[in-house]
Amino acid sequence: MQPRVKICGITTAEQARWAAEAGADAIGLVFHEPSTRAVGIQQATDIIAAIPAYVSVVGLFMNPDAAQVRTVLERLPLEMLQFHGEESADFCRRFGRRYVKAVGMSGELDLEQASQLYPDAAALLVDSHAGRRAGGTGERFDWSRLPSRPDFDLVLAGGLAPGNVAEAIRVVRPWAVDVSSGVESAPGQKDPQLMSRFIEEVQGVGQSKESE
Numbered sequence: 100m101q102p103r104v105k106i107c108g109i110t111t112a113e114q115a116r117w118a119a120e121a122g123a124d125a126i127g128l129v130f131h132e133p134s135t136r137a138v139g140i141q142q143a144t145d146i147i148a149a150i151p152a153y154v155s156v157v158g159l160f161m162n163p164d165a166a167q168v169r170t171v172l173e174r175l176p177l178e179m180l181q182f183h184g185e186e187s188a189d190f191c192r193r194f195g196r197r198y199v200k201a202v203g204m205s206g207e208l209d210l211e212q213a214s215q216l217y218p219d220a221a222a223l224l225v226d227s228h229a230g231r232r233a234g235g236t237g238e239r240f241d242w243s244r245l246p247s248r249p250d251f252d253l254v255l256a257g258g259l260a261p262g263n264v265a266e267a268i269r270v271v272r273p274w275a276v277d278v279s280s281g282v283e284s285a286p287g288q289k290d291p292q293l294m295s296r297f298i299e300e301v302q303g304v305g306q307s308k309e310s311e
């Protein structure tokens with residue numbers, strides 16, 4: 100089955116339209132400072148207005164306080180939340196939204212234990228750096244470290260790009276892939292051609308012989 104695609108770190112309405120037209124299933128808005136991709140409420144409002152139906156909007160936080168998340172949710176119609184820090188499961192489930200929990204692959208990590216810590220997460224996003232280190236690094240990790248048949252939906256992130264995403268999918272067979280740096284021509288500058296090529300590579304894996 101073809102993985103879903105989330106393009107993260109969208110900062111303008113134009114980038115959002117590019118991502119949706121390229122075929123992204125979800126668009127990520129970063130509410131964590133400091134990040135070159137962080138957006139404010141009005142900016143996010145303008146971006147969301149440009150996103151067509153059936154493309155979900157994910158709000159990304161890293162170790163926020165509850166008031167920050169609540170303020171964003173009062174002002175913006177986010178479909179899902181993504182927590183990228185050391186948030187507890189109790190914290191993540193407080194906001195009445197489905198959420199994805201990011202886990203960092205730097206250092207030793209027991210993914211099965213992580214999935215038991217967040218039993219109601221919609222998915223676990225495995226990234227090069229989470230927990231104490233921010234994401235959006237453009238760095239990949241050793242995909243062979245991932246379990247072959249996890250008992251949770253796995254979102255693969257970290258250094259993905261048009262040139263490696265097909266191999267990543269064949270190795271990991273994730274539920275979804277998530278990309279930010281790999282579809283940028285410069286930090287924070289999403290590129291429509293890179294977005295299209297990335298999604299074409301994802302779609303191509305389903306058709307190619309090697310994927311069997």
Ligand SMILES: O=C(O)c1ccccc1NCC(=O)[C@H](O)[C@H](O)COP(=O)(O)O
Nearest residue numbers: 107134233234235236237257258279280
């Ligand atoms: O994208 C950011 O700037 C960011 C900052 C702080 C925490 C998380 C952040 N991004 C989270 C994502 O979901 C990214 O898409 C993910 O880490 C992959 O990023 P990249 O390696 O650049 O593709």
